[in-house]
Amino acid sequence: MTKNEFIEIHIDAETKQLAEQATIVLGYATLTEFFIYLIQNHAPQILHEHTHIQLSHAQFEQFIKACRTQYTVPDRLNRLLSF
Template structure:
């Protein structure tokens, strides 16, 4: 059995409607399913961007 955690979130009505419409568009029946999808698919990328610094060639040359 999985030990689930609980998150409480407060949204204004406009943001909640936007989330509901996006969830339906992607085929999710609940906001919980949609939020889980967003976290699982976007959090790793966000973390990756904050771990690695990418410089253009010009930025690297300026740095060195």
């Protein structure tokens, strides 16, 4: 069994009331359960969005063109572009 960690947050009354209402609507018994739900269901997507880049084909082609037309393209990058 893993040891639970403790997080303390301070929020204004309006935000707390909003969270309490959402907790009830979603059927959670406590704010803690609601916050865990939010973290488990939204944090992975947030992390993915900040660690992955997805380009369209046209954007990728523009990137390659910019890399090839720069005067100081590192050899390492040039080798990657030749694949």
